Amino acid sequence: MILDTALLTKLTLEPYRDQEFQEPAGTPWRAMLNPTELTFSRKNTYQATPSAGSSAPQQSFGGGEPDQVQIDLLLDGTGVIESDESVGERLDALLALTEFQSDTHQPYYVHAYWGRFDFRGVLTQVDVTYKLFDRAGEPLRAAAKLTLKEVVAPQEAAAQERRESPDLYQTWEVREGERLDTIAYRVYGDPAFWQPLAEVNRLVNPAGLVPGQVLLLPPKAADR
Missing domain, CATH: 3.10.350.10 (LysM domain)
Structure with missing residues (x-):
């Protein structure tokens, strides 16, 4: 059975040149299969200050850190999913979102969305694990873990x-x-x-x- 991914709402990554997300920078990247796992992280920092007469230091709020998300994706080129691009080509397009721009001197800003999930930030890390290859050594299946950090204009x-x-x-x-x-x-x-x-x-x-x-x-x- 071949899955028709055109009927599915897919995770989309839209590249932008500016942190206000007003200047699109090329074609959006869409997942072949939707995330197998999505992890959201929010962190506040506190500073410990010694307190006289107390064995426990006082904790003072030091500020909030940008929200962060991790997205686990699977790319499959075995023919189970209809696609005009190979796994290698789709990975190249994904990794291009982390590349340095000559005009802005930094990588792209990325708007990631899927259903209720809506996140604007930068793609700080992409970890790829190749799972399957054809006889010529081309990847047929790969797992990608994306890490995005929030950007607020x-x-x-x-x-x-x-x-x-x-x-x-x-x-x-x-x-x-x-x-x-x-x-x-x-x-x-x-x-x-x-x-x-x-x-x-x-x-x-x-x-x-x-x-x-x-x-x-x-x-x-x-x-x-």
Whole structure:
């Protein structure tokens, strides 16, 4: 039996040139078979400070580290799965996502998604184990373990960190598909704050945001 992978929703890796994920950099890479395992990791760091009169040091929060995911994939070229590319060709395309770009002087940024899984970051490591070969030595089956580390654009990180700083003005560059209420929720934690946003930016049509448009984000305390 030959599986028709066109009928399946497949894990997709989209390469971008910029950490805002606005400049696509070529054709997306799609898995032949969906992940056999996906591991998510989040880590905070703490610093131990000796405390006088106590045998246990005090733990002070040192900051959060980028989220990380590991994805286990299987590539099969034995004919069980229909494919126009060999296992070797698909691995070459996958490994190309880690290559140095001459214009940006760094590898690609990668948007990985599949079902509810949605992750934006960089591909920090690819481990490949070849499982089967043909008589000419070409790989027929391989297992790949991908490690991605989260990347957050500076403006988004600033918006997240400044939610509790009502005295600071910010700006926001609109992305494809974003709405004013979703921006209000991400910045202020309140989708109803879209109205002050519309007023400050003098938006005649609040629903007509354009990708690349820059919005002024007022201090929440100034309007509420």
